[in-house]
Amino acid sequence: MRLHLRDDVGPEGWVFHPPRAEYGYGPARLAVGPDAIDVWLKPGVDASIARLLVLGPGLAGVLANRVPVIHGTTLRTAVGDVVLVGPSGMGKSSFSAAWIRRGARLVADDIAALDGRCVRPGPPRLKLWEDGIAALGLDGAARARIHPEHAKFGVAVPGVDSAAPVARIVLIERGEGSARVSPAEAHGLLLANHRLPGILTPEAQVRWLHAMAALARDVPVWRVCLPGPLDALDGLVASFEASG
Amino acid sequence: MSAPRYRVAEGVASTDVDGEVTILDPRSGLYFGLEDVGADIWVLLAEARSVAEVCDALLERYDVDRSECAADVQGLVDELVGRRLVEVLPGA
Numbered sequence: 001m002r003l004h005l006r007d008d009v010g011p012e013g014w015v016f017h018p019p020r021a022e023y024g025y026g027p028a029r030l031a032v033g034p035d036a037i038d039v040w041l042k043p044g045v046d047a048s049i050a051r052l053l054v055l056g057p058g059l060a061g062v063l064a065n066r067v068p069v070i071h072g073t074t075l076r077t078a079v080g081d082v083v084l085v086g087p088s089g090m091g092k093s094s095f096s097a098a099w100i101r102r103g104a105r106l107v108a109d110d111i112a113a114l115d116g117r118c119v120r121p122g123p124p125r126l127k128l129w130e131d132g133i134a135a136l137g138l139d140g141a142a143r144a145r146i147h148p149e150h151a152k153f154g155v156a157v158p159g160v161d162s163a164a165p166v167a168r169i170v171l172i173e174r175g176e177g178s179a180r181v182s183p184a185e186a187h188g189l190l191l192a193n194h195r196l197p198g199i200l201t202p203e204a205q206v207r208w209l210h211a212m213a214a215l216a217r218d219v220p221v222w223r224v225c226l227p228g229p230l231d232a233l234d235g236l237v238a239s240f241e242a243s244g
Numbered sequence: 245m246s247a248p249r250y251r252v253a254e255g256v257a258s259t260d261v262d263g264e265v266t267i268l269d270p271r272s273g274l275y276f277g278l279e280d281v282g283a284d285i286w287v288l289l290a291e292a293r294s295v296a297e298v299c300d301a302l303l304e305r306y307d308v309d310r311s312e313c314a315a316d317v318q319g320l321v322d323e324l325v326g327r328r329l330v331e332v333l334p335g336a
Contacts, residue, residue: 184264184279191266191275202270206257209268209275213259 028053032061034201052146060111061196065204067113068211071195072169073126074107074119075099076160078241080167081119083112085193090172091226094132097155098233101137102241105158114211117165117218124159127152168220170240175225178240186221187213249333250321251292256329258286267329276329281306285320292333295321 024030027042030053037058039050063069072085073092077099084092092110100106108122129152133139143153171181171189181189190212194200200208215221227236252258258267265283267276278286281302288298298321299313306313324330 182262184262187259187261187264187266188275188277197273200273202255205268205270205273209257209259209266213261213266216261 030054030058032058032196032199034062034065034199034204037062048146056110057196061199063111063113064194064196064199064208065201067115067120068208069195070112070114070119070190071110071193072112073109074112074166075104076107076164077104081107081164082168082170083119083166084170084172085190086172090174092172093126093128095170095172095226095233095237096126097128097132097138097157099237100126100157102234102237105160107160107163114215115163117215118163119166120163121160124157125154126157128155129153166215166219168222169215171221171223173223173225176227178222178224180220180222183216183221187216189221189223190216247294247296249292249294249297250289250325250330251333252286252289253329253331260287269327269329271328276327281316282320285317286324289321289324289330 026049027045028049029040031038037054039054039058041050060069060071070083070085072083073096074081074083075096082099082104084095086092096104096106096109106122106124106126107119109126111122112119113122114120127146128138133143133153133155138155138157142156146152146154169186169190171193191209194208197205222240224236224240226233255271256267256269258265260266260283263279263283265278265286267278267286268274269276284302284305285298288301293301295314295317298317299310302308302313302317303310321330325332
């Protein structure tokens with residue numbers, strides 16, 4: 001795998017070539033292919049933005065052509081390893097923090113790289129907004145700002161040393177109510193969850209299809225609607241654990 | 245010359261979860277779904293078969309008129325061929 005730091009920004013702006021996926025944030029751009037991550041930075045840009053792009057979508061994209069990668073956060077809970085899946089901003093991190101506050105440990109944040117039915121453990125750090133840190137009582141935890149312009153932080157949380165089979169997958173949505181979805185529906189929902197479908201090689205696409213089918217058959221998948229206020233999450237976690 | 249035979253196109257992948265078939269065309273990255281009789285037809289097309297041979301197998305499972313079955317199978321097969329998910333093998 002190659003990491004290129006590029007400075008060939010032409011007057012026309014950023015130029016990319018398929019089949020790479022493109023990411024950008026203001027003064028930085030990222031292109032991810034099966035074997036390479038290219039990063040373009042405008043002069044003077046804060047290095048943390050490049051780090052965020054490379055370690056987030058960059059590595060997730062490269063990894064996705066090697067193993068199936070779900071866009072989700074995995075926790076080791078009282079009911080086993082649970083993968084929380086949902087679009088960015090839907091509340092995965094806040095829900096995770098509420099669960100960690102009740103004793104869960106973090107397996108991996110945001111990237112669930114599968115090894116069979118297990119998620120490989122990642123760094124024990126959870127990305128949280130400042131209000132989430134305060135509301136969830138994690139003020140005392142070690143933290144580092146992950147972006148110079150946003151109050152989002154990497155917060156140190158309890159992690160795990162070894163992988164364990166996924167016991168449940170939770171698809172997070174807004175609204176009210178929770179329900180288990182059928183395996184066939186779960187398969188479609190999991191397939192649609194891929195963060196970077198455009199960069200997968202044909203072999204990786206086929207691997208992804210079969211990996212999600214195996215999970216949908218073997219692992220209970222729940223659709224859980226999160227309430228808006230952060231203080232309601234504790235009750236939701238408790239009821240979810242009680243549901244078995 | 246015998247009737248053409250049909251078979252799942254090379255490189256196209258599929259999987260079955262609870263009787264619902266999901267088909268992936270890696271060339272386009274698109275997914276397609278089939279259920280019920282459509283899923284049965286897809287599974288039968290893992291091997292090269294004519295429409296009549298597909299109907300032979302379906303008539304053992306479903307109570308349906310042969311001519312109606314043949315028309316429905318031909319319709320689905322034509323759509324799958326149009327999407328390049330199934331290939332046509334000329335009759336002998």
